[in-house]
Amino acid sequence: MSARFELHGIFVSGPSYKVGLMLSLAGQAFDYVHVNLREGEHKRPDYVAKQRYGQVPLLLDKSNGRQLCQSAAILEYLADTIAKFGGATLDERLQAREWMFWDFDRLSSSIYRARVIKLGIRPGTPEMLEEYSGLSRVALKVLDEHLAGRSWIVGEGLTIADIDIYGAVVFAGEAGIDMVPYANIAAWMKRVEALPGFAPPASLLPHESKAAA
Ligand SMILES: N[C@@H](CCC(=O)N[C@@H](CS)C(=O)NCC(=O)O)C(=O)O
Known part of the structure; x- marks a missing residue:
């Protein structure tokens, strides 16, 4: 079938x-x-x-x-x-949505743009690369601070906010962004990576x- x-x-x-x-x-x-x-x-x-x-x-x-x-x-x-993965309550669903809107406004857009320049998929100057990398770092700091003392972005379990945002952060290395300053993000990524599937x-x-x- x-x-x-x-x-x-x-x-x-x-x-x-x-x-x-x-x-x-x-x-x-x-x-x-x-x-x-x-x-x-x-x-x-x-x-x-x-x-x-x-x-x-x-x-x-x-x-x-x-x-x-x-x-x-x-x-x-x-x-x-x-x-x-939609969230356990209406409030969790609303928060997951909010984080996904934030992601494409601040995080995915910056990491993906830096990445395509770094990998040579799209043309871009060193100044453009630095601008997108800088915006990525600002957004990563917001995420890292949010994850302090939390296992997941919203509520007590995996939601689409984690899946969406993981799918941005996982490409930061290819964008040339140093992830060492973001210990809370690193721990959260390990939790996502340990999930079945x-x-x-x-x-x-x-x-x-x-x-x-
Ligand atoms: N906001 C869209 C972005 C999709 C997007 O940027 N897709 C790129 C590939 S990563 C694409 O199709 N680019 C070709 C184009 O825009 O012409 C989403 O999250 O689905």
């Missing part, structure tokens, strides 16, 4: 990793479709008809035909639909399309 979910993404993409990590931690096998950004597959009309922004990730829910985009919105959808970016998303096992 084919899997309920079909993830379209590319292995170098942080937002694609966030969705793959959510599915994996939730124990949901998923079909995977590799989108070749270099070949412009994400701008083809048949793809844009499903993903209005012409980006990865795209998640199809084959049980109802929904086509979902924007990684944070996809995480919320998955939390609702498979009833996992966890897989790091290097092994979670294949380099080609693949049906669920």
Whole structure:
């Protein structure tokens, strides 16, 4: 039987990793479709008809035909639909959402921009790299201070806020950011990495399309 979910993404993409990590931690096998950004597959009309922004990730829910985009919105959808990691109370759900909005405003946007320049995926000057690295460090300090004395970002267990934000922080090393000052983040990352179903970016998303096992 084919899997309920079909993830379209590319292995170098942080937002694609966030969705793959959510599915994996939730124990949901998923079909995977590799989108070749270099070949412009994400701008083809048949793809844009499903993903209005012409980006990865795209998640199809084959049980109802929904086509979902924007990684944070996809995480919320998955939390609702498979009833996992959404937060134990309304307040926790609201806090998880707040952290995800903050993430793409301050953290993911800065780390991902620094990373693509550092890896040579996108052109950028040393000044641009320093600007994005500096913004990343400011956001990492906010996160590190929040995690002091806490095991998880919200409440007493894993939520989509942890999954979303882990999928940003895990790329900080590739962005050239020194993580040594952030001991609380390091301890929290270890907790995420110890969870059943966890897989790091290097092994979670294949380099080609693949049906669920
Ligand atoms: N806010 C979006 C960002 C998605 C995004 O930036 N995707 C990149 C790959 S990491 C992409 O598709 N870039 C190609 C483009 O924008 O044309 C999300 O979280 O899903």
